[in-house]
Amino acid sequence: xSNSYFQFPVIGPLVTRHAEDAAFYWSQLDRTAxxxxxxxxxxxxxxxxxxxxxxxxxxxxxxxxxxxLHALERWRKAGEAFVCTLLAMAPVNHARLDxxxxxVRQRPDELLRGLVSALVWVGDQSDEVIRIWxxxxxxxxxxxxxxxxxxxRGPAALAHLASPLATYFSSSTPYVRAAACxxxxxxxxxxxxSLLIAALEDVDxxxxxxxxxxxxxxxxxxxxxxxLKACVLLQAxxxxxxxxxxxxxxxxxxxxxxxxxxxxxxxxxxxxxDLLALxxxxxxxxxxxxxxxxxxxxxxxxxxANPEVDRYAGWIWETxxxxxxxxxxxxxxxxxxxxxxxxxxxxxxxxDADNGLARPLHAAxxxxxxxxxxxxFYGKRVLFGRELDLKHALDLLESAPQPVRSLAxxxxxxxxxxxxxxxxxxxQEQRSAMNALNYxxxxxxxx
Numbered sequence: 001x002s003n004s005y006f007q008f009p010v011i012g013p014l015v016t017r018h019a020e021d022a023a024f025y026w027s028q029l030d031r032t033a034x035x036x037x038x039x040x041x042x043x044x045x046x047x048x049x050x051x052x053x054x055x056x057x058x059x060x061x062x063x064x065x066x067x068x069l070h071a072l073e074r075w076r077k078a079g080e081a082f083v084c085t086l087l088a089m090a091p092v093n094h095a096r097l098d099x100x101x102x103x104v105r106q107r108p109d110e111l112l113r114g115l116v117s118a119l120v121w122v123g124d125q126s127d128e129v130i131r132i133w134x135x136x137x138x139x140x141x142x143x144x145x146x147x148x149x150x151x152x153r154g155p156a157a158l159a160h161l162a163s164p165l166a167t168y169f170s171s172s173t174p175y176v177r178a179a180a181c182x183x184x185x186x187x188x189x190x191x192x193x194s195l196l197i198a199a200l201e202d203v204d205x206x207x208x209x210x211x212x213x214x215x216x217x218x219x220x221x222x223x224x225x226x227x228l229k230a231c232v233l234l235q236a237x238x239x240x241x242x243x244x245x246x247x248x249x250x251x252x253x254x255x256x257x258x259x260x261x262x263x264x265x266x267x268x269x270x271x272x273x274d275l276l277a278l279x280x281x282x283x284x285x286x287x288x289x290x291x292x293x294x295x296x297x298x299x300x301x302x303x304x305a306n307p308e309v310d311r312y313a314g315w316i317w318e319t320x321x322x323x324x325x326x327x328x329x330x331x332x333x334x335x336x337x338x339x340x341x342x343x344x345x346x347x348x349x350x351x352d353a354d355n356g357l358a359r360p361l362h363a364a365x366x367x368x369x370x371x372x373x374x375x376x377f378y379g380k381r382v383l384f385g386r387e388l389d390l391k392h393a394l395d396l397l398e399s400a401p402q403p404v405r406s407l408a409x410x411x412x413x414x415x416x417x418x419x420x421x422x423x424x425x426x427x428q429e430q431r432s433a434m435n436a437l438n439y440x441x442x443x444x445x446x447x
Contacts, residue, residue, distance in 0.1 A: 010063040018056035021070040023079030026114065028165035032402040033424060034255070036315045037356055039196035039401050040430070044260055047427040057087060069099055076107050078114030080262035085118030092128050096230035105141050108175075109249055111146055116166065119149035121426060126153075127160045135162040140173040142143045155187040169195045174204035185217050193221075200227050205234055209257050216264040225264055229275065232257045236279055262290035263410055268379035272296070281309045289316045290407055292388065294374045294383035297321070301369050304362040313340060314360030319404055321374065322385030330365055390441060397434055399420065412437070 004083050006404035028046050057064035060374070064085050072080035076238055081104060088096035104111040119126040126286065131150055133142035147168060151155040160166065161183075181199055184192055199211035208230035215221035216228065218340040221342035235257060239250040258279065274283040276299045283305055290295035297320065314325055325331045381388050383404060384394060391413030395406055405423045419440070422432045438444055 008412035010060050012063075012067075015057065015060045015064050016061070016067040016071075018053040018064065019080075021076065022050055022053035022068075022083045023071060023075075025039075026082045026117070027079040030113070030117070033265060034403055036319075036401050036403065040398060040405065040427070043402065044427040044431075047250075053118075054083070057083070058090070060180055060294060063224045064098065069096075069249060072100070072103050076103060076111065076437050078111055078117075081111045081112075081114030082118045082121075085115050085119065089118065089122045089125055089129070091368060092125070092145065095131075097129065097226045101139075104145075104263060105139070108141050108144070110245075112141070112148070116148045116152070116431070119145065120422070120424075123153070123284050123429075125155075127157070127215075127242065130157060130160045131162050134160075134168075136167075138162075140171070140176050142348070143168065143171070143173075144175050144179045147183045151186050152180040152422060153186070155185065158183065158187045163228070164193055166192050166303055169199065174202070174207055177202065178204065178206040178210045181207060181214050181430070184211075185214040189214065189218050196219075202408070205231055206253070209235075213264070222264075222266075225261065225271075228261050228264070232261055232275075232283075233278055236283060239280065252278075254283055255286060259290045259406075262287045263407070264290075265291060267291065267293040267381045268326070273299075281306055282312060285309060285313055285316045289319055292320065292383060293379060294320060294377040294382055295379065298373060301362065301366050304360045304365060309354075310362070311354035314365075315354075315357050317360065317365065319384065320382060325360050325365070326358055330361045330368075332361060394434065394438055394442075395435050397423075397430075399426070 006272045025046050029043065029050065032043060032046070057068060065084075066088055068080070068084050081100065084100050088100060091129055095390065100115065104115055115325050119129060126149060130146045132138065134146035138146075140426060146161065165180060165183060165187075168176050168183075171177050171180070177199065184196055189196060193215070196211045196215050199207050200215075202208050203213070212228035212231065215224045232254070235250065235254045239247065239254050242250045249430060261275075263271070272287070272293065275332070276287065276296065279287060281303055285300060288300055297317070300313050300316050300320070304310050304317070306313070314331070317323065318325060377385075377387075383392070384400070386392050388408070390411060390415040393408040396408035396411075400408060402423060409421050409423060419433050419436050421430060421437075423430065
């Protein structure tokens with residue numbers, strides 16, 4: 001009997017399909033962060049499909065790497081950057097990583113998201129890459145990738161930076177300085193608080209905003225929220241003036257900063273109410289949801305009369321109050337496809353971001369709110385009609401859509417535990433963390 005073993009042939013078109021579909025499912029997972037209709041169950045489904053295609057690429061070996069790299073070079077999208085980076089990480093292949101960086105440098109604003117996601121996805125397997133890419137001779141794109149991976153992975157990853165974190169605050173590249181401010185939020189700020197305070201006056205808008213976020217996160221520098229608020233309003237102006245791809249990038253930054261500002265602003269703060277009138281309607285609604293103070297409900301109901309955001313406003317109402325508008329009959333009947341308005345006047349937000357959400361009956365919700373059923377929740381942080389505590393947060397992590405799950409994580413911020421939950425992490429990792437917290441505090445694992 002021969003000692004040789006049979007090796008299945010690599011089918012080129014099939015491997016190429018694996019590369020394309022793995023990138024597609026990462027993109028689906030990435031978009032779920034803002035999707036009102038994707039919860040943990042659907043997240044697990046996308047994750048399984050993505051893993052199946054990644055497994056096919058790994059089995060193909062070098063024959064799997066080349067189609068993935070060609071796809072990145074051709075399409076230059078974040079999903080392709082994610083796939084290529086994962087294939088370069090087990091084990092770490094520096095030649096492959098150099099190939100990836102060569103492409104990412106051409107479009108860092110768009111591609112870094114996928115690259116950083118992959119570094120976070122593999123956990124401590126990225127320690128070596130973080131050390132090399134954060135080195136003093138590394139280019140700014142590599143340093144930003146390393147610092148942003150540290151920001152997501154948390155305090156343990158800080159130790160793998162090639163230089164002390166303070167070093168990156170003096171970079172001539174504002175993107176590196178902003179990434180350093182993000183990474184500062186991952187650990188103890190006592191040694192770099194003065195650098196963060198100085199960064200509040202940086203010439204770059206992103207550096208000022210990220211410095212304010214890191215300082216405010218510690219709970220000792222609430223006065224810096226005024227800086228973050230100013231940054232949010234400046235970014236809102238940039239968003240209003242932007243078009244095309246730049247508008248999409250501007251919207252992403254505005255959403256992040258608005259959400260952070262809402263989470264860091266104490267419930268009951270009068271400044272929160274004043275801000276809503278200054279923001280674009282969609283950003284104001286996002287702030288109202290993330291802040292969780294039901295004193296914002298009149299603003300939410302007012303936006304139900306705005307055809308550009310009426311569906312989003314209805315979903316925000318449901319997320320804050322826990323009331324299902326369809327169940328009580330306060331939504332408009334869905335139009336048949338042949339009668340839907342597809343003219344140029346139809347707001348793009350209703351065709352895309354709010355697709356699938358029902359249009360609320362503004363008059364009915366307005367009359368209900370006038371009866372004052374939510375006054376007892378004014379000045380409190382609420383999700384789905386309940387104050388956000390540990391048990392409620394864990395329940396929402398199981399059942400709520402991704403944007404709400406992200407907010408629910410904030411309900412765990414004061415928990416004395418080493419368990420961290422990243423709602424963009426692999427589903428299996430999230431499940432393990434959720435089970436660990438349920439067992440730790442309630443003596444049972446989630447189903």
